[in-house]
Amino acid sequence: MPYFEDVKIGDRREIGSFTFTAENIKAFAAKFDPQPFHLDEEAGRKSVFGGLAASGWHVAAANMKLLVANFKRESAEVIARGEKPVVSGPSPGFRELKWLKPVLAGDTLTYASEVVSKRTLESRPEWGLVSFLDTGTNQRDELAFSFIAQGFMQRRPTKTA
Amino acid sequence: MKLTFEDFKPGHFGTFGPHHVSREDIISFASEFDPQPMHLDDEAANRSMLKGLSGSGWHMCALLMRICWDGFIHNIASAGAPGVDEVRWVSPLRPGDDLTVSVDVIETRESKSRPDVGFVHIKNDMRNASGQTLMLATLPLMVLRRSAASAS
Numbered sequence: 001m002p003y004f005e006d007v008k009i010g011d012r013r014e015i016g017s018f019t020f021t022a023e024n025i026k027a028f029a030a031k032f033d034p035q036p037f038h039l040d041e042e043a044g045r046k047s048v049f050g051g052l053a054a055s056g057w058h059v060a061a062a063n064m065k066l067l068v069a070n071f072k073r074e075s076a077e078v079i080a081r082g083e084k085p086v087v088s089g090p091s092p093g094f095r096e097l098k099w100l101k102p103v104l105a106g107d108t109l110t111y112a113s114e115v116v117s118k119r120t121l122e123s124r125p126e127w128g129l130v131s132f133l134d135t136g137t138n139q140r141d142e143l144a145f146s147f148i149a150q151g152f153m154q155r156r157p158t159k160t161a
Numbered sequence: 162m163k164l165t166f167e168d169f170k171p172g173h174f175g176t177f178g179p180h181h182v183s184r185e186d187i188i189s190f191a192s193e194f195d196p197q198p199m200h201l202d203d204e205a206a207n208r209s210m211l212k213g214l215s216g217s218g219w220h221m222c223a224l225l226m227r228i229c230w231d232g233f234i235h236n237i238a239s240a241g242a243p244g245v246d247e248v249r250w251v252s253p254l255r256p257g258d259d260l261t262v263s264v265d266v267i268e269t270r271e272s273k274s275r276p277d278v279g280f281v282h283i284k285n286d287m288r289n290a291s292g293q294t295l296m297l298a299t300l301p302l303m304v305l306r307r308s309a310a311s312a313s
Contacts, residue, residue, distance in 0.1 A: 032223035034230060035239075048241070056242070057223045061194040064219050068196055089210055090199070091218060093249040099242070147245075152210070 003086055003156040004118065004128030012114035016066035020054045022105040028058040041105075049102040056099040059145050063111050063134055089127055089152025097147035101138065109136035109144060116148065120155070127152040164237040165307040166269065166279035174264040174283065177232025179290070180224060182216065184256035190220040216254030221296045224254075225287055228262045238305035240278045245300040252295045259290040267299065277309035 022041070029038035033055035036043035044052035075085035103109065117131040130153050136145035191200035195217035198205030206214040254260075267282040280301040287296040 028223075032227045034227075035234075055226070057219070057226050061219045061223065064217070065194045065196075090215075090253075091250060093218070093247065094245075095247040097245040097248075099244055 002153075004120075004130065004153040005156045007115050007118055007130055007153065009115050009117065012112060013070075014110060014112045015063075015070045017108050017110045018062040018066060019108045020058070020062075020103055020105060022052055025052055025054045025058065025105055028061070029055050033057060044104075049104065051102070051104040054103040054105075054107075056145075059099065059103050059109065059136060060097065060147070062109065063136060063145070066111050067113070067134075086154050089154065091149065091151045092129070094150060095148045097145075099145060101142050101144040103136075103138070103144055107144075108139045110138075111136050113149070121152075124152070126155055128155055129153075163310065164233075164304070165310045166238075166271075166281065166304045167307045168237075169266050169269050169281045169304065171266050171268055174266050175233060176261055176263045178228050178261035179259040180228050180231075180261075182224065182254060182256070182258045182260060184214070187214065187216040187220065187254065187256055190223070191217050195219055211253045213253070214256060216256075218248075218250040218296070221250065221254050221287060222248065222298070224260060225262060225285055225296065225298055228260060228287075229264070229285070232262065233264070234302075237302070238310040240303035240305055242300055242302055245298060246282075247297075247299050249297045250295075251297060252289075252293055254295055255289070258295075260287055260295070262287050271306075272303075277306055278303050279306055280304075 026039055029035070037047035037049055037053050038055050041052045047053070078085045112135050114133045115130060116133050118128055120128050130151055132149045134147055134149045135143060138144045188201055191197070199209040199211055199215055200217050203214050263286040265284045267284055269279060269281050271279045281304050282299065282301045285298040286294055288294050
């Protein structure tokens with residue numbers, strides 16, 4: 001993960017793919033979203049989704065899972081080069097989350113993240129706030145999921161003598 | 162008879178929970194979906210901006226769904242939710258928190274394209290036992306109109 005100063009508006013990267021299975025859809029739903037069409041194939045088929053459908057929050061959580069895996073990969077590469085990895089900060093939230101297409105058992109979403117805006121923070125001079133358009137696209141190339149994510153990113157330390 | 166679009170009016174709708182969140186719950190969710198040190202490891206968490214072990218923000222979203230499902234969504238003629246307008250992670254989720262969700266109806270609007278449903282825009286305030294807001298979420302619910310619900 002780069003420093004705040006290294007991030008450019010328009011930068012886009014694919015962060016990975018996640019396959020939703022009947023098993024992982026039901027496991028998530030049983031804990032957090034036990035609506036019949038997330039738990040039972042027959043109920044899913046009879047629903048507006050037309051099949052066993054993943055909870056929208058499962059679709060969002062899978063995005064986070066891939067982001068963290070991606071971040072860890074990048075940090076390992078930085079450490080392998082003998083450099084110090086940059087620390088990521090917490091996020092203040094998100095907006096404009098859209099569940100655009102049902103995600104059914106067997107679907108694979110490929111997630112991507114694009115920088116849409118960035119700003120420095122007077123209250124936290126060591127951090128900047130970056131906004132991303134995060135998307136999930138299914139194997140039929142249909143946009144199924146998107147939202148505007150926000151994250152604090154460390155500013156490049158100013159060199160001192 | 163489940164609640165339909167016509168049953169929702171602007172104003173306070175209800176407060177739901179409490180729902181207990183254990184340390185194991187926080188670590189279990191984070192291990193699967195958000196394995197950052199601040200959600201898994203006390204020492205790393207103490208050094209983080211959040212100063213102590215905290216739950217993933219996405220865990221809070223999933224818990225919002227669960228608390229609202231148990232509290233009222235199971236009892237409405239729901240047609241799903243198209244998305245979320247905004248979520249603000251205000252304060253960290255901590256091990257042992259007992260969460261409640263206070264739900265206000267902001268506005269209700271009939272769908273222009275679908276005569277069988279309406280949109281109920283709600284604001285959810287997720288709080289811990291001491292009343293501190295942890296997360297604010299505003300989103301539209303799609304709810305069947307009474308005529309459509311009684312026909313089905």
